[in-house]
Amino acid sequence: xxxxxxxxxxxxxxxxxxxxxxxxxxxxxxxxxxxxxxxxxxxxxxxxxxxxxxxxxxxxxxxxxxxxxxxxxxxxxxxxxxxxxxxxxxxxxxxxxxxxxxxxxxxxxxxxx
Amino acid sequence: xxxxxxxxxxxxxxxxxxxxxxxxxxxxxxxxxxxxxxxxxxxxxxxxxxxxxxxxxxxxxxxxxxxxxxxxxxxxxxxxxxxxxxxxxxxxxxxxxxxxxxxxxxxxxxxx
Numbered sequence: 001x002x003x004x005x006x007x008x009x010x011x012x013x014x015x016x017x018x019x020x021x022x023x024x025x026x027x028x029x030x031x032x033x034x035x036x037x038x039x040x041x042x043x044x045x046x047x048x049x050x051x052x053x054x055x056x057x058x059x060x061x062x063x064x065x066x067x068x069x070x071x072x073x074x075x076x077x078x079x080x081x082x083x084x085x086x087x088x089x090x091x092x093x094x095x096x097x098x099x100x101x102x103x104x105x106x107x108x109x110x111x112x113x
Numbered sequence: 114x115x116x117x118x119x120x121x122x123x124x125x126x127x128x129x130x131x132x133x134x135x136x137x138x139x140x141x142x143x144x145x146x147x148x149x150x151x152x153x154x155x156x157x158x159x160x161x162x163x164x165x166x167x168x169x170x171x172x173x174x175x176x177x178x179x180x181x182x183x184x185x186x187x188x189x190x191x192x193x194x195x196x197x198x199x200x201x202x203x204x205x206x207x208x209x210x211x212x213x214x215x216x217x218x219x220x221x222x223x224x225x
Contacts, residue, residue, distance in 0.1 A: 004156070033212065037218075040122075040217065040218075041217055042117070042119075042202075042214075042215045042216055042217045042218070043157070043202060043215040043218075044215070045212050045214075048212060056212070091156055091157070093156075101159055103158075104149075104156030104157045104158065105156050106154060106155050106156045107156050
């Protein structure tokens, strides 16, 4: 069974550009989470989808970040326009229910220069 | 909100030694404490967890302890091996939620 997969694995963009990260959860997992780790710091929660609905987006840093999960399958996280402080590793995770183990993808390392 | 502190940030040991990573949390309502291991190029993977109704849990060479009164929990790895080298994260959550608050991570290096 395929795990959580994220694309791309690494992205380098210039300040002001737009980047879209993609996450494919484990098939059948209704719950999808986005997290971010800025270098040397903790992994911070960004938002939680249940199917296509945003259950909790309290961790989204500002309105330059837009997450979607059309059809309740894969999810995208768009950063527009990107700023230097957006650099970090973005993780996606999925779980069957909100109270069961969440499995993480390998992450997308975003570098804004 | 919850705040999780994790120490040390880096830990270097010789193969065969024990390694201990310590975490504290601030919210007394937290009742679930998972530990994750992140190997190079991979995402965090749950390796062991403990709930607040238990003081200690063991799984082969790894064990976790929880002191609810002091709001401390720790990860113990015995007989470390080079493949234990990774970044370890502690986390805390409450109310059955699986959206934990993470610590900053500990980079464990096991020298052969």
